[in-house]
Amino acid sequence: MRPLLLALPFALLPLAAVQVAHAHDHEHEHGSLEAHEHGVARLNAALDGQVLELELQSPAMNLVGFEHAPSTDVDRAKVAAARTQLEHPLALFSLPKAAACVVAKQELESPLFGDTPQADDHDDDHDHDAKDADGHEHHHQHSEIHAHYQFTCANPEALRNLDLGAVFKTFPATQKIQVQLISPSGQQGVEATAQAATLKF
Ligand SMILES: [Zn+2]
Numbered sequence: 001m002r003p004l005l006l007a008l009p010f011a012l013l014p015l016a017a018v019q020v021a022h023a024h025d026h027e028h029e030h031g032s033l034e035a036h037e038h039g040v041a042r043l044n045a046a047l048d049g050q051v052l053e054l055e056l057q058s059p060a061m062n063l064v065g066f067e068h069a070p071s072t073d074v075d076r077a078k079v080a081a082a083r084t085q086l087e088h089p090l091a092l093f094s095l096p097k098a099a100a101c102v103v104a105k106q107e108l109e110s111p112l113f114g115d116t117p118q119a120d121d122h123d124d125d126h127d128h129d130a131k132d133a134d135g136h137e138h139h140h141q142h143s144e145i146h147a148h149y150q151f152t153c154a155n156p157e158a159l160r161n162l163d164l165g166a167v168f169k170t171f172p173a174t175q176k177i178q179v180q181l182i183s184p185s186g187q188q189g190v191e192a193t194a195q196a197a198t199l200k201f
Pocket of ligand 1: 036059067
């Protein structure tokens with residue numbers, strides 16, 4: 001009896017691992033999360049030696065004002081404009097010149113960019129239209145824009161602060177950024193707003 005009981009947790013392990021992997025796949029293939037709050041973005045910032053990593057995950061609403069695939073020239077121009085801003089992270093994140101950071105890696109990802117298959121299209125047609133608190137039909141396909149950057153900074157000691165002021169100015173529909181900051185002084189969760197946009201590393 002005893003050996004059997006001891007063996008059980010190990011037998012269950014692979015199954016749990018499979019389920020986690022599956023959940024992740026599922027989220028990924030949809031390219032969007034079940035719940036995100038418009039106006040709220042998430043940012044992971046990690047400083048390790050000379051390497052600064054920034055990962056911004058934002059509802060597309062905050063950056064372009066809609067979340068459907070762009071279908072008009074006006075939509076496409078808005079997406080292109082947001083993309084251009086995101087492609088200049090040194091300015092967008094106000095990285096100080098003294099830190100001498102260069103972009104080592106840059107990845108932008110969104111169903112709105114049209115470079116990922118619109119996996120949502122076929123199964124989301126069957127989604128039930130939820131009604132929100134006001135009783136309004138809320139047929140809404142949520143899409144996010146993700147930006148992942150890696151910088152190499154020759155003088156990381158000059159990175160005392162992370163100033164998100166330009167992010168709020170560039171994308172005024174962003175009201176709040178939930179930041180996870182990892183630096184030599186530890187890990188902290190901070191909420192940044194346009195009024196309090198500067199975080200201490
Ligand atoms: Zn949304």
